[in-house]
Amino acid sequence: MFRALVVEKDAEGTPHAEVRELDESLLPEGDVTVRVEFSTLNYKDGLCLGSGGGLVKTWPHVPGVDFAGVVETSADPRFAPGDRVVLTGWRVGEIRWGGYATKTRVRADWLVKLPEGLTTRAAMAVGTAGLTAMLAVNALKDHGLQPERGEVLVTGAAGGVGSVATALLAALGYQVAAVTGRPETEGYLRDLGAARIVPRADLAETVKRPLESETWAGCVDAVGGAMLARILGQMKYGVSVAAVGLAGGAALPATVIPFILRGVNLLGIDSVMRPIPDRVRAWDRIAADLPMAKLEAMVRPATLQDLPALGAAILKGGVQGRVVVDLSA
Incomplete structure (x- = not known):
C-alpha cells in the first residue's frame, strides 16, 4: 500500500481531493519505482488539484508534476536501489499520476540523478x-x-x-x-x-x-x-x-x-520536454551556484493535506516562494 492525494470528480463534475491508501497494483507502468520523499507546488499543480485545467484527461488522478526520492527497484541499468533521483515535467502529474504520493513508478528516461550535496528536500525547494x-x-x-x-x-x-x-x-x-x-x-x-x-x-x-x-x-x-x-x-x-x-x-x-x-x-524556455543533457547541466549548476541559505528562505513546508487549499491559493497569486511537500508527514 502507499498513500496519495487523489482528485476525483463527482457526478456534477465537481472535483474533490482527499488523501487515500492505495494498492501498489495501481501504480503507473514504468522502469523505475521510486519512494517519494518530497514534492512541491506549481501553478500547474493548482490546476490539476481542481478542474484539471485541460491538463488532466482521466480521473481519479494523482497530481504532482515534480518529485524527488530514492529508487526502490529498477529494471534499467542506469539506476539502482538507493539512488537519489529527481523528476520534473514529461507530463507526469498531468496525463500520468504524479508525485503527490509516497510511491510512484516512471520511465527511467525521465529521471535525473541528484548531484552530490543536493538533498531530495533541496531539489524540491528548487523544483x-x-x-x-x-x-x-x-x-x-x-x-x-x-x-x-x-x-x-x-x-x-x-x-x-x-x-x-x-x-x-x-x-x-x-x-x-x-x-x-x-x-x-x-x-x-x-x-x-x-x-x-x-x-x-x-x-x-x-x-x-x-x-x-x-x-x-x-x-x-x-x-x-x-x-x-x-x-x-x-x-x-x-x-x-x-x-x-x-x-x-x-x-x-x-x-x-x-x-x-x-x-x-x-x-x-521549456522545461517539460527538455532533453536530459540540458537537465543534467542545469541541476549541476544549481548545486554549484544557488545559495542554499537563500533557497531555504523561500521555502514554505506543507503536507498532502495542505495541498487543496494551497492549490487554490497559487491560482490567485497568493503563494510566495516555494512550497515543499513532505511525503513522510
Whole structure:
C-alpha cells in the first residue's frame, strides 16, 4: 500500500481531493519505482488539484508534476536501489499520476540523478520553477549575458521561477531589478539579492512607441503579455529576454522593431520536454551556484493535506516562494 492525494470528480463534475491508501497494483507502468520523499507546488499543480485545467484527461488522478526520492527497484541499468533521483515535467502529474504520493513508478528516461550535496528536500525547494529559472539563466549566459552590461530584469520576481532566478543571478554577480505587484514582498526580494525593486505598475502600461530608452542587459520574464511587449522595447542592443511564463497573458502585442533595430533575442524556455543533457547541466549548476541559505528562505513546508487549499491559493497569486511537500508527514 502507499498513500496519495487523489482528485476525483463527482457526478456534477465537481472535483474533490482527499488523501487515500492505495494498492501498489495501481501504480503507473514504468522502469523505475521510486519512494517519494518530497514534492512541491506549481501553478500547474493548482490546476490539476481542481478542474484539471485541460491538463488532466482521466480521473481519479494523482497530481504532482515534480518529485524527488530514492529508487526502490529498477529494471534499467542506469539506476539502482538507493539512488537519489529527481523528476520534473514529461507530463507526469498531468496525463500520468504524479508525485503527490509516497510511491510512484516512471520511465527511467525521465529521471535525473541528484548531484552530490543536493538533498531530495533541496531539489524540491528548487523544483520545476527553479529548474526553469536555471535553464533561463543558462540561455541568457549562452547568448552573451555579462554582469558589466548592467541590470537584469526579473518579472514576477516573488513567484517560484522569479524567486530562484533572482537568487541565482545575484549570486552570480548580476545586478537584479525585481518586478513585483506586491509591495509587501520587497524585503523578501532584497534578501534574495535584488538590488532594485520595480513596481509592476511601472511596466504594466502599454505605450505606442516600439522602442524606449535602452535599460536592461537581460531579462527573465514570467509574465508575458503586454508587459513582455513593453520590456522588449527597453532592452539594450543585442541582449536577450528569456520567456518562461504567461501570468500576464499569452498574447504578445509587440512589433518586430526591437528585433530588427536592436538585435534583441527572445528565447523560449521549456522545461517539460527538455532533453536530459540540458537537465543534467542545469541541476549541476544549481548545486554549484544557488545559495542554499537563500533557497531555504523561500521555502514554505506543507503536507498532502495542505495541498487543496494551497492549490487554490497559487491560482490567485497568493503563494510566495516555494512550497515543499513532505511525503513522510
